[in-house]
Amino acid sequence: MRALRVVLDVVRDLVIGDDWRMVAGIAAMLLVITGGRAAGLPVWWLPPVTVLVMLGVGVCSAPPVLRRHRR
Amino acid sequence: MTATSALFLSVFLACTVEAVEALTVVLAVGVTRGWRSSGLGVLAGLAALAVLVAVLGPALTVVPLQAVRVVVGALLLVFGLQWLRKAVLRAAGRKALHDESALFAAQAEAARSQATSSSSTVDVYAFTLCFKAVLLEGLEVVFIVLTFGANAGRIGLAAIGASAAVVVVALAGLVVRGPLSRVPENQLKFVVGVLLTSFGMFWSGEGAGVVWPGADAALPVLVVFTACVAVGYTLVLGARTPRVDAAARVGS
Numbered sequence: 392m393r394a395l396r397v398v399l400d401v402v403r404d405l406v407i408g409d410d411w412r413m414v415a416g417i418a419a420m421l422l423v424i425t426g427g428r429a430a431g432l433p434v435w436w437l438p439p440v441t442v443l444v445m446l447g448v449g450v451c452s453a454p455p456v457l458r459r460h461r462r
Numbered sequence: 463m464t465a466t467s468a469l470f471l472s473v474f475l476a477c478t479v480e481a482v483e484a485l486t487v488v489l490a491v492g493v494t495r496g497w498r499s500s501g502l503g504v505l506a507g508l509a510a511l512a513v514l515v516a517v518l519g520p521a522l523t524v525v526p527l528q529a530v531r532v533v534v535g536a537l538l539l540v541f542g543l544q545w546l547r548k549a550v551l552r553a554a555g556r557k558a559l560h561d562e563s564a565l566f567a568a569q570a571e572a573a574r575s576q577a578t579s580s581s582s583t584v585d586v587y588a589f590t591l592c593f594k595a596v597l598l599e600g601l602e603v604v605f606i607v608l609t610f611g612a613n614a615g616r617i618g619l620a621a622i623g624a625s626a627a628v629v630v631v632a633l634a635g636l637v638v639r640g641p642l643s644r645v646p647e648n649q650l651k652f653v654v655g656v657l658l659t660s661f662g663m664f665w666s667g668e669g670a671g672v673v674w675p676g677a678d679a680a681l682p683v684l685v686v687f688t689a690c691v692a693v694g695y696t697l698v699l700g701a702r703t704p705r706v707d708a709a710a711r712v713g714s
Contacts, residue, residue, distance in 0.1 A: 438539075450551055
């Protein structure tokens with residue numbers, strides 16, 4: 392039981408990492424692609440748009456910090 | 463051109479493309495996460511591939527490659543986006559840059575103090591990425607050999623063409639490994655994030671049914687697109703991040 396929990400923790404850390412929204416966004420993308428294909432729509436643009444949006448969400452929601460400026 | 467040389471050249475070129483894709487992932491992960499776990503991932507991927515080929519043989523063509531592409535591609539996309547997000551935040555000054563010299567010194571010290579236990583630790587992340595890349599691309603190489611070879615009735619020749627491609631690409635990888643290791647860590651992680659994200663987009667999309675314009679030629683376009691997006695976010699975030707003089711921080 393303990394070993395299973397360790398394995399699940401490793402898998403969770405590996406797949407979900409520190410931002411679950413990435414996984415959710417990619418899962419949603421795959422669902423929309425599947426639906427779009429079934430409806431006969433062109434869906435090749437969806438993965439690039441997903442990356443554009445998900446990366447934007449990931450970096451813009453990070454807390455602002457002061458950065459060092461070298462002279 | 464004879465039928466023999468046409469078959470050899472076709473298989474060689476097709477397998478070169480697949481091998482380069484796997485090599486790109488392995489090199490990127492190896493340089494940034496370490497060669498030991500990456501090498502183990504490659505070996506495990508090759509072993510799994512060998513077992514699959516030995517057990518299934520020509521029946522391998524019934525393996526649902528689309529499903530494999532979706533799973534591997536989606537995981538690569540997750541890893542790539544996570545990696546790229548951190549790289550953008552570091553480059554924009556919103557996350558601390560790794561002090562590479564201090565990090566190296568700390569790791570060297572830790573390695574010295576744990577010389578006996580370190581040999582048993584494996585970087586699961588590096589291992590998994592390399593394992594998946596080698597297994598997926600290896601499966602595609604096997605499919606190429608089986609389909610081209612079976613159609614021409616010369617599986618042996620197709621296998622020789624594929625082996626030659628893999629050997630040539632592997633040798634090229636050994637040559638570029640050294641120069642790659644000298645690239646600064648943070649820049650390299652940025653590039654790795656771009657590559658993993660692009661490959662993840664391509665494979666997961668293809669597996670889910672996307673028909674890419676230009677087929678395989680879409681991959682380099684996706685790499686350029688992802689790089690532009692990441693650089694764009696870095697510039698925007700960097701401009702918004704307030705600066706503070708390092709000397710003032712040290713003195714405060």
